[in-house]
Amino acid sequence: MIDYKLYIPGPVDVSPEAYQAMATRVMGHRSPDFVDLYQSCQAQLQELFQTKDPVFLSTSSAWGVMEGAVRNLSRKKVLCCMCGAFSDKWLDVSQRCGKEAEGLVVEWGTHIPPELLDEKLASGEFDLVTLVHNETSCGMMNPLEGIMKVLAKYPDVISVIDTVSSFSVVPIPKDDWGIDVILTGSQKALALPPGLALLSVSERAFARAESIEGRGYYFDFLEFLKNHEKGMTPSTPAIPQIHGLKYTLDKIFEEGIENRQARHAKLNAIVHDWVSEKGFELLPQKQYASKSLTCVRNNLEVDIAGFVKALREEKKLAIDGGYGKIKGKTFRISNMGNENEETISHLLSSMDEVLPRFLSS
Amino acid sequence: MIDYKLYIPGPVDVSPEAYQAMATRVMGHRSPDFVDLYQSCQAQLQELFQTKDPVFLSTSSAWGVMEGAVRNLSRKKVLCCMCGAFSDKWLDVSQRCGKEAEGLVVEWGTHIPPELLDEKLASGEFDLVTLVHNETSCGMMNPLEGIMKVLAKYPDVISVIDTVSSFSVVPIPKDDWGIDVILTGSQKALALPPGLALLSVSERAFARAESIEGRGYYFDFLEFLKNHEKGMTPSTPAIPQIHGLKYTLDKIFEEGIENRQARHAKLNAIVHDWVSEKGFELLPQKQYASKSLTCVRNNLEVDIAGFVKALREEKKLAIDGGYGKIKGKTFRISNMGNENEETISHLLSSMDEVLPRFLSS
Numbered sequence A, B: 001m002i003d004y005k006l007y008i009p010g011p012v013d014v015s016p017e018a019y020q021a022m023a024t025r026v027m028g029h030r031s032p033d034f035v036d037l038y039q040s041c042q043a044q045l046q047e048l049f050q051t052k053d054p055v056f057l058s059t060s061s062a063w064g065v066m067e068g069a070v071r072n073l074s075r076k077k078v079l080c081c082m083c084g085a086f087s088d089k090w091l092d093v094s095q096r097c098g099k100e101a102e103g104l105v106v107e108w109g110t111h112i113p114p115e116l117l118d119e120k121l122a123s124g125e126f127d128l129v130t131l132v133h134n135e136t137s138c139g140m141m142n143p144l145e146g147i148m149k150v151l152a153k154y155p156d157v158i159s160v161i162d163t164v165s166s167f168s169v170v171p172i173p174k175d176d177w178g179i180d181v182i183l184t185g186s187q188k189a190l191a192l193p194p195g196l197a198l199l200s201v202s203e204r205a206f207a208r209a210e211s212i213e214g215r216g217y218y219f220d221f222l223e224f225l226k227n228h229e230k231g232m233t234p235s236t237p238a239i240p241q242i243h244g245l246k247y248t249l250d251k252i253f254e255e256g257i258e259n260r261q262a263r264h265a266k267l268n269a270i271v272h273d274w275v276s277e278k279g280f281e282l283l284p285q286k287q288y289a290s291k292s293l294t295c296v297r298n299n300l301e302v303d304i305a306g307f308v309k310a311l312r313e314e315k316k317l318a319i320d321g322g323y324g325k326i327k328g329k330t331f332r333i334s335n336m337g338n339e340n341e342e343t344i345s346h347l348l349s350s351m352d353e354v355l356p357r358f359l360s361s
Helices: A016-022 A031-047 A062-073 A086-094 A114-121 A146-152 A203-210 A220-230 A238-255 A256-278 A305-314 A343-357 B016-022 B034-048 B061-075 B085-096 B115-119 B144-152 B203-210 B221-228 B238-253 B255-278 B304-315 B341-358
Strands: A055-058 A078-082 A101-105 A128-132 A159-164 A181-185 A197-201 A295-296 A330-335 B057-058 B078-082 B101-105 B128-132 B160-161 B179-187 B197-201 B293-297 B330-334
Touching: A016 B016, A031 A055, A031 A062, A031 A146, A031 A197, A031 A238, A031 A256, A055 A062, A055 A220, A055 B221, A062 A101, A062 A128, A062 A159, A062 A181, A062 A197, A062 A203, A062 A220, A078 A086, A078 A114, A086 A101, A086 A159, A086 B160, A101 A114, A114 A146, A114 B179, A128 A146, A146 B061, A159 A203, A159 A238, A197 A220, A238 A256, A238 B238, A256 A295, A256 A343, A295 B057, A305 A330, A305 B085, A305 B330, A343 B197, B016 B238, B034 B197, B057 B144, B061 B128, B061 B179, B061 B197, B061 B203, B078 B085, B078 B144, B085 B101, B085 B128, B085 B160, B085 B304, B101 B115, B115 B144, B128 B144, B144 B160, B160 B203, B203 B221, B238 B255, B255 B341, B304 B341
Parallel strands: A078 A101, A078 A128, A128 A159, A159 A181, B078 B101, B078 B128, B128 B160, B160 B179
Antiparallel strands: A055 A197, A181 A197, A295 A330, B057 B197, B179 B197, B293 B330
């Protein structure tokens, strides 16, 4: 049915071996066999999340957890750092949860300046900050270490960091940097199909949640914790994706986290070189460019829709033609998951063949 | 890893063909290929749900949608019909969402009497009723037609019917009976792995939702509707389960809905006969016994835990040893999904072999 390979920034291509792992028989989710599966992932997940806090598995997309974080953790007012499609949406979602919320807004593709965050927080109005580490829509990676240094000055402000498309691509020392809630999804750098979100929550965030009414059940962090202590999830989980997760974790540790991150960095640099050679520009400033994907500014006025379609139909390779208001003005190439120099070179040489027809003359 | 076959009342056994369908490549969830997949399920789903309303796919367990229904639809007070573990929990979940809620409580295994519901609703206090059609914990099926007749007298009261373990097993004419929200999960009679919930929502319920604040985003019914109109889901969906769903729908329509329901009824009757022959009793009254599963009262004082363990380890067949406060006092056998006379007979004869060792002497 689908005869092309995905190089869009999620979902990314899934290996036949991961699919095979997902086809491991399901078990009762209250059975010792499920507990074994759940617990067999935990030490690896904690190492990958660079945390001593528990890592939870949520049967949802990351948005479920993002909404859950707002419901669990804000009593006063949420500050949403807005720098692209996904981070922008968090303001709307927060308000839809009935929470007071305000944006710290910069132009799409621009990073969130730590000093601007500091100014905002100094008002004392906010008790929760939402930040998308790697804005997938713009291929921009925020300076998280600097941002966390600012947050460290405000002990009453809880941080929720969406690492949907940066998790496992670059080191994110959750505990060392003092991140309260970190969350990601299965369909990005973990190279699994969608259906599972992963999150880790600090003691401080649990304490805050205890004092908040209306958290509900499905995304209640304390309910996750209670079930985690039994090696279970609050509700019936997406067991195939968890079987797949166990397979992927084993693969990651076999390769070595550092080797994997070096591979992602190298592939990302190869794509960046291609961008320069062709005379394209990156959407973000070079120093804030994502290591997971490349968001290319369409400064050469390519017919992006035509280019993407031809590449998919003729070469069976799918890249992305831009998201939301920058559709057609950008295109995006993922280097997450299982890609290697050979597959990325194949993609780039295929793009070389197809591109000339779509350059404005 | 799992060397036994599931006869627990969910998750149920998944066929190799369904797993194979789930391994169909994922695509971008905003791509025309996803829209094709989504829309290819819709007509079959509407027929199966016996509705002209849209059928939505939620990447969550059914609990997510159950919580969502409460957040979307109640302004005044929720009446939770409580007759077992799952229906009882809905009261707690409603209150955790910050909603006023009250229970209509009967003993576990007993049905909800329509006349009692009528009395409660006559107070005018309630704007939402939650009901579990088939209480999986007790193997009890509520008299839904009679209950819906009562609800028809109260046009301001919205009905949310959990058909998690009855959907597709018996006819549930959603539109004819005036059900506002009907919901189910993938891992019961549809014989798919968990990870996907399905729901259908009436015009009346959409109108109510429009007037309710704090619905959030992830389970917002209006957001589902908006995306449905584009052939999409609000958030990144569990694509493997949707590929599996398409496969299952084709299988169901190949067999014929009526034939499938007749098969379930016949297998259920075979299990009931076994129960009588052995001198066991059903937990519910015969007329309210579920057609999806059999909940057996442990009147013979069997060592249930030992029996279930031996059956699983020696015969590689897993039944359930009772849920919550009736663990050990009941056991449960599913006849959902792909079971047939041969597989059910094999289960029962295997139980015959193992049981004697666990009967009290």
